[in-house]
Amino acid sequence: MRLAGKTAIITGGGSGFGEGIAKKFFEEGAKVVVVDIDLAAAERVAGLYGGMAFRADVSKMEDWQALAAGLRESFGGVEILVNNAGITHLPQPMDEVSEAEFDRVMAVNAKSVYLSAKTIVPMMKEAKSGVILNVASTAGVSPRPNLNWYNASKGWMITATKTMAVELAAFGIRVNAINPVAGETPLLQSFMGEDTPEMRAKFIATIPLGRFSTPEDIANAACFLCSDEASMITGVAMEVDGGRCI
Numbered sequence: 427m428r429l430a431g432k433t434a435i436i437t438g439g440g441s442g443f444g445e446g447i448a449k450k451f452f453e454e455g456a457k458v459v460v461v462d463i464d465l466a467a468a469e470r471v472a473g474l475y476g477g478m479a480f481r482a483d484v485s486k487m488e489d490w491q492a493l494a495a496g497l498r499e500s501f502g503g504v505e506i507l508v509n510n511a512g513i514t515h516l517p518q519p520m521d522e523v524s525e526a527e528f529d530r531v532m533a534v535n536a537k538s539v540y541l542s543a544k545t546i547v548p549m550m551k552e553a554k555s556g557v558i559l560n561v562a563s564t565a566g567v568s569p570r571p572n573l574n575w576y577n578a579s580k581g582w583m584i585t586a587t588k589t590m591a592v593e594l595a596a597f598g599i600r601v602n603a604i605n606p607v608a609g610e611t612p613l614l615q616s617f618m619g620e621d622t623p624e625m626r627a628k629f630i631a632t633i634p635l636g637r638f639s640t641p642e643d644i645a646n647a648a649c650f651l652c653s654d655e656a657s658m659i660t661g662v663a664m665e666v667d668g669g670r671c672i
Contacts, residue, residue: 458472587663
């Protein structure tokens with residue numbers, strides 16, 4: 427098993443890509459900590475895969491501090507952090523997105539990475555090892571109109587990944603990102619604006635392999651990057667997108 431004996435935090439682990447990653451990591455031997463703002467969802471996934479559920483709003487420092495304290499008490503530390511939680515605003519012209527929507531997107535998609543670094547990285551520095559995986563998006567590489575501030579938040583995450591990788595390499599900590607194309611997750615309808623056969627066909631037409639991504643697709647890439655098989659890989663943003671960004 428590729429993750430045997432490792433403790434892994436997965437934010438946004440109660441559904442979608444996060445749930446897929448939790449399942450894969452459990453199958454590969456990890457002790458999974460499922461973090462979600464929806465405690466019932468986190469408990470459901472943790473119950474399925476023998477993990478621990480933790481309710482947290484990843485945009486709040488106090489929630490990260492509580493999580494870090496719980497990890498120290500229960501496991502003594504953490505080996506893997508997956509920053510998967512994310513939200514978007516509905517498709518609309520950039521100047522029509524409300525300030526509240528902008529603030530929430532940046533808080534969940536960008537500030538959460540900063541807060542995780544403030545609270546979780548110190549434990550990894552103490553251990554002189556660790557892996558961080560940021561779930562970004564093809565939107566940060568090949569942005570589409572009317573999702574401007576979501577695109578920007580994911581571009582920020584990709585840049586943050588690279589600079590984190592450079593700074594933390596000296597401490598034995600690797601940092602990578604994955605860029606999924608849209609998939610069958612709760613965010614899909616938000617990306618499309620409306621979930622109709624016509625909208626799905628239009629979206630899929632932009633993906634050369636001709637389908638949406640699945641939680642299994644993302645989980646397989648995440649498992650590789652978080653395993654010792656990728657011990658020489660840091661600072662990459664791997665596209666898991668069926669050719670969308672070519």
